[in-house]
Amino acid sequence: MFKSALKLIQCSLETELARRNASTVGFIGIGNMGTHMASHLAKKIDKVKVFDISAEAARSVKGAHVCSSLEETASNVDVLFLSLPNGDIVKDTLVNKGVMKALPKKSLIVDTSTIDPKVSKELFRLAEENSLRFLDSPVSGGVTGAEAATLAIMVGGNKTDFDSIKPILHYMGARVVYCGSSGSGLIAKIANNLILGISMIGVSEGMNLGIKAGLDPKVLHDVINSSTGRCWSSDTYSPVPNIFPNVPSNNDYKGGYNIKLVVKDLALAETTAVNCEVPVPLGATAHQIYRALISNGYGDKDIAAVYKFLKGAD
Amino acid sequence: MFKSALKLIQCSLETELARRNASTVGFIGIGNMGTHMASHLAKKIDKVKVFDISAEAARSVKGAHVCSSLEETASNVDVLFLSLPNGDIVKDTLVNKGVMKALPKKSLIVDTSTIDPKVSKELFRLAEENSLRFLDSPVSGGVTGAEAATLAIMVGGNKTDFDSIKPILHYMGARVVYCGSSGSGLIAKIANNLILGISMIGVSEGMNLGIKAGLDPKVLHDVINSSTGRCWSSDTYSPVPNIFPNVPSNNDYKGGYNIKLVVKDLALAETTAVNCEVPVPLGATAHQIYRALISNGYGDKDIAAVYKFLKGAD
Amino acid sequence: MFKSALKLIQCSLETELARRNASTVGFIGIGNMGTHMASHLAKKIDKVKVFDISAEAARSVKGAHVCSSLEETASNVDVLFLSLPNGDIVKDTLVNKGVMKALPKKSLIVDTSTIDPKVSKELFRLAEENSLRFLDSPVSGGVTGAEAATLAIMVGGNKTDFDSIKPILHYMGARVVYCGSSGSGLIAKIANNLILGISMIGVSEGMNLGIKAGLDPKVLHDVINSSTGRCWSSDTYSPVPNIFPNVPSNNDYKGGYNIKLVVKDLALAETTAVNCEVPVPLGATAHQIYRALISNGYGDKDIAAVYKFLKGAD
Amino acid sequence: MFKSALKLIQCSLETELARRNASTVGFIGIGNMGTHMASHLAKKIDKVKVFDISAEAARSVKGAHVCSSLEETASNVDVLFLSLPNGDIVKDTLVNKGVMKALPKKSLIVDTSTIDPKVSKELFRLAEENSLRFLDSPVSGGVTGAEAATLAIMVGGNKTDFDSIKPILHYMGARVVYCGSSGSGLIAKIANNLILGISMIGVSEGMNLGIKAGLDPKVLHDVINSSTGRCWSSDTYSPVPNIFPNVPSNNDYKGGYNIKLVVKDLALAETTAVNCEVPVPLGATAHQIYRALISNGYGDKDIAAVYKFLKGAD
Known part of the structure; x- marks a missing residue:
């Protein structure tokens, strides 16, 4: 004391x-x-x-x-x-x-x-x-x-x-x-957001796949979060609506981490990767996926809207 | 009682x-x-x-x-x-x-x-x-x-x-x-492992980028694990050697989740995705990255060896 | 004679x-x-x-x-x-x-x-x-x-x-x-269509990039077709409307090589690749891009509609 | 006259x-x-x-x-x-x-x-x-x-x-x-090289797939070059050794278009794409593949060495 x-x-x-x-x-x-x-x-x-x-x-x-x-x-x-x-x-x-x-x-x-x-x-x-x-x-x-x-x-x-x-x-x-x-503060943020940009798509793909294949969303959510697929995007955010409280997916992906900001951060990650001569294959693909979202009208949505994009029209 | x-x-x-x-x-x-x-x-x-x-x-x-x-x-x-x-x-x-x-x-x-x-x-x-x-x-x-x-x-x-x-x-x-x-048990496993296959590369890219850009590996590890990039691959496994105890990366990627099994599971994920007609863009790219690892001699290593592959020779 | x-x-x-x-x-x-x-x-x-x-x-x-x-x-x-x-x-x-x-x-x-x-x-x-x-x-x-x-x-x-x-x-x-x-007839067709599926996106990306950056479509078309970017997708098909006669792009991508068939062929390519244990990284990504097109309403369009998808709304 | x-x-x-x-x-x-x-x-x-x-x-x-x-x-x-x-x-x-x-x-x-x-x-x-x-x-x-x-x-x-x-x-x-x-000269060159960077990998994937699946390289080469997969990379260059005369693939990929230059050009394409806000998904993935080649010792080889990288050790 x-x-x-x-x-x-x-x-x-x-x-x-x-x-x-x-x-x-x-x-x-x-x-x-x-x-x-x-x-x-x-x-x-x-x-x-x-x-x-x-x-x-x-x-x-x-x-x-x-x-x-x-x-x-x-x-x-x-x-x-x-x-x-x-x-x-x-x-x-x-x-x-x-x-x-x-x-x-x-x-x-x-x-x-x-x-x-x-x-x-x-x-x-x-x-x-x-x-x-x-x-x-x-x-x-x-x-x-x-x-x-x-x-x-x-x-x-x-x-x-x-x-x-x-x-x-x-x-x-x-x-x-x-x-x-x-520069270290920026590098840390950029490296972290690179991982986030990738794992949000990863969780969206996994959840979309499981749900389309017939699983109950909450059951799948629980399996992932107690297993090796667990990540911030799955245990704190949830791109699938109505599984988790207080996240943008419940509100048609309003608010949160805007996709236009996501591509800004991923572009910085790629610039840094080019300067350091390191490959970022999934980061680059993730970057492009978010850009394709912007081309298709999702620019002002939250990052988790990638789930909706992958899922397609009901 | x-x-x-x-x-x-x-x-x-x-x-x-x-x-x-x-x-x-x-x-x-x-x-x-x-x-x-x-x-x-x-x-x-x-x-x-x-x-x-x-x-x-x-x-x-x-x-x-x-x-x-x-x-x-x-x-x-x-x-x-x-x-x-x-x-x-x-x-x-x-x-x-x-x-x-x-x-x-x-x-x-x-x-x-x-x-x-x-x-x-x-x-x-x-x-x-x-x-x-x-x-x-x-x-x-x-x-x-x-x-x-x-x-x-x-x-x-x-x-x-x-x-x-x-x-x-x-x-x-x-x-x-x-x-x-x-089929639900299999779908759950496959969906989870799809996410894992993606996020392990994500963490490897983010850590490699940050370290090559000059950050201390442990500092970056800590930033990510208390931020939105956190995932099982980062907080429990660590593809970067000598940050975390008892993981395959410390032992030249021996043991663990063999890359030949990884591509088997990702191939099942893609087959299921094709059958359900859902896109899995990062999963497909991740699958291919692990296949390129096999082509380049990493087939018997743990999944986390993707970090070594991206990092390249010292 | x-x-x-x-x-x-x-x-x-x-x-x-x-x-x-x-x-x-x-x-x-x-x-x-x-x-x-x-x-x-x-x-x-x-x-x-x-x-x-x-x-x-x-x-x-x-x-x-x-x-x-x-x-x-x-x-x-x-x-x-x-x-x-x-x-x-x-x-x-x-x-x-x-x-x-x-x-x-x-x-x-x-x-x-x-x-x-x-x-x-x-x-x-x-x-x-x-x-x-x-x-x-x-x-x-x-x-x-x-x-x-x-x-x-x-x-x-x-x-x-x-x-x-x-x-x-x-x-x-x-x-x-x-x-x-x-099996050789099928393998030849599948290998060829894998390349086509990739190069059609390649031409679409290159043309879209050049045009959005300010080039005249026909000038760019001519440069590519007399240079190293030349391919069937550019010199015979043209995903950009109104450059070439008698191609689906001129007719809102009706007719031609339907995207639902494209993904069928690319799925066969990936199945064959898995069976032969060869990596097809761009093929896999291309496959997923066409799947994302289907999720977003392009399923009945010609393969070249990927240009429209990348270009986005006018 | x-x-x-x-x-x-x-x-x-x-x-x-x-x-x-x-x-x-x-x-x-x-x-x-x-x-x-x-x-x-x-x-x-x-x-x-x-x-x-x-x-x-x-x-x-x-x-x-x-x-x-x-x-x-x-x-x-x-x-x-x-x-x-x-x-x-x-x-x-x-x-x-x-x-x-x-x-x-x-x-x-x-x-x-x-x-x-x-x-x-x-x-x-x-x-x-x-x-x-x-x-x-x-x-x-x-x-x-x-x-x-x-x-x-x-x-x-x-x-x-x-x-x-x-x-x-x-x-x-x-x-x-x-x-x-x-700027138009540069944009034209960059757009062209983006397509080349993609189609060279496309041809390498298709040829590698077909050959590993059992086709004769020359037969496949001919099928592709009289079909829709035809491109400069296939009809003028050939990443597969000993099909075509006078190309770098015949000489262990010496000379030609150095992979370090390839990534320089693809980085410019991505920078331009970011500035114009256009997606280049295959271009970005291609860029990363060439970077992974550099990480794995192919930096001084010709662009067509991507075939060797995909093919792996004999």
Whole structure:
């Protein structure tokens, strides 16, 4: 008990130190994810400055100061968060649009965008050249996780920078993991999502096959989940409707992990695979299956809609 | 406590009744699996008669009576177990070689072979026409599971037949599941193994990608296992050597689930998929990847050797 | 000139001899293909007896004698043609329904059905045991080719049997090729159609990619057809509408090589591949893509409709 | 005859005009391809200046002036050719290393490198901004084609620029095709090679299947080449050894289209596919198969070695 009290004190101390290290925070990119993430920060941090190309989006973050330019957002912050759609935009924002130049020396950039690790490593180097610090910190858990502050956050960069910001990241996420040197957070997320993209199709194929061959869906679901086919897609998600509560399949595959995001992540996995010269045969096929879904009208559905696509019309 | 005592009595009673229902048992097919399965039966059942085309193999089952013909094995048994390599041999044995004719009326055939569900359903019908009973009862767990009597046994056929034999099946297996009408045990096994065949490659691709991109194997392993990529292949097996204890990857992929068996099971999955007219795109690709492994010298390795194949020479 | 006159005389002689060898011919299976094939025979051969489970279908063959039973069709013929949907039906017809028993000794069975070569070889052996002769003679060219008597006919079995029937086969087909021992005709057709199934998707992907990336369809078509991407699917068929005259793509993919037949042929290719233990990775993926087309409403379209599926809605 | 004489005169005139338009030519990148291409130019053009980071390589071009810097190579030329390994290097050379700045106004850049069309379009725009002209002109035919001046050259950019340089391109290539606006040459090449990458595997699978199933290789080869499976890979190349003369398969797959180049081209196809949001399911699988070949020691073999990989050890 004494030990856990000590632990508690230590945690509070770390959080306090982190809070002081980040007494002024900037946040660029107030989209579906950013609005929730920035709001969580604004509840606990003295000064949060936000920017988005849509001023209306920026105004959605309660308690935050809305900036009128990137430069204003970057100036005088201890930490700058980014939540942007892709690597080109992140690079353009930091380099061409002058954010790196506007940031105070030694300030910390925390990029929560999911981008090519190669680009992220380049930005890490550029940050160092500009006497800045940089962490890649992609998140998992979707809009729901962002809203509930239960995101998983995978971080790459210098360990000391990670330690200094970890308590702040916990304002937004439930699980905050240090994965290694620059790019490692992104690589971990990409590798994980590659496996997810594959196993979701695997479970969909297996369930569809068994059900079409005459098995009761729940019986099959139970067999798989107590056997070697068990995976997150089968024991937590279920692409087959009405077997499991509270999953997108029950709601015509609305919400969840959008297929347009799935193909974005799988494309990053393939780019990384090409750069590292490793084969990803099922990942590549899975990627193409999701692309074929988009061609056939499933682009705005949850990843599990691949089950419906394979099953076909009733 | 009283309730659990009652439960215990009931279980014993069921086992006793099952034992009486199966006081004489035949077992055809004393291979790698059959030798252990028949041995477990011989320890607990009054009379176990065994047959194999290799008399030497048949003699490996201690306490069993070695028969010199199929006919002798089938005559006067209550239950006849089969453990044979494929559906052609099962059908040939039961139909052409006269085993169905030699069996006493009402006796129960329990086919533990992994074969095409369509063939199994045909044998179920033929059994009925001959006043016999038939269960498809494929097993999972490999030679290790057969030896330790920890197999998973998935059963299809009439529920009353299942109930009557369930306690006996528990002599050989830890988990005994009724899956539905004739063929259902096979379909459940096939659907599960399809998913396993896919997710093992998925985990291998994701781990190989992450490691080649610079991540520490254990860090990546932990990220995946607490995230959406988690599956049996990642949290219980690990295709990457030296992350997890007691798995074939640590021992140059010896033992475990042989790739020649993997392609057998995936071929059955595809045959079933064709018969049911369902697409199994990743399953088909996975099947082909394992076949390419066989072409390249990996045929006698464990399923997880796909990691080594993708990784390539060091 | 003298030489070519001699050649002509020899051809006529062979045809005459063949005609005499086949002065009475039976034809079982008057479907979409059989109706045209039998009609061509009936124009040139003295006595053609036809049978179909639909008497109406059988009556569609002008100049043929409609039989009321399989037995009647088989009795007293020199040659018996079969054109049936699958191997189970061919085997059932010849073996269980007594056609082999009813045929005169030494008569020749010519099976034009596309079935598993393994089953065909078994029927060849059974024919030999019954003092009959057997050729596998699958055809290519579809209903159009059957009607125009321009089919390609690939034949397996004994060379002398092939030589004796070759001129008769030319009544139905433009190209008649001896491929080797029993089963070889089927294997050749299956191997060819495997390649076609793959290259049609290949051309569709390449054309779709180029066009979506901004190229003029005809320019790209020309580049490919004078370069290394050239194939029958690109230089004779064109899955892209309105580039080439008289192809199904111009007519919303009606007619041609039906996708339900494509998956039948690719399933046979995979069965053969499994039996021979060879990997067919792209063939398996192609097979699954066509199955996904069927799940999404393209089952009755021509093979080239895969272009439309990949392209998606406009 | 008069007409063809006129045509000849016109051609000579165009060539003469082109020669004058390109009286001084630069060539950057004297690799396996560049050395032959630049040599052909040096034979017919007054002044050819060459540069490579390896001065020794540069000196291999007879009759050319070896430059000691990029700047020297670019100054005072009418046309500048590039033959470089990838888009990053092309961009770095033209933009960061100052070649665009060093080139005379209105001079023409002809980039024969195979790079991402998106990057090429960006370079086209930058060229325009710098009052320069830019053509993407990737080549097909390999080192053999470069040496024999029989390359196929696919060109994208402004038609007038194409017309002005076409006769010069014919010094190096047999077929010179205008494909459309900037990027079109690359897109055409990429789309073609995507189909080739797929059909080479298709032919390898079909031939391997047929041969393993018992067919004579030459018989099968002939059947395919007079049927719907026919393609460049089957009628001109043959991945099966000793069927066709003068192909890499006869020489243990030495020479030809190196698998490391194949995966480079297929990676570009996938990048382009992702940018255009089109599915390329077989292309992606083919890409991965070639990557698996590299992992298993086939990296320096010709594309047709996929046949050997599928076939496995004898």
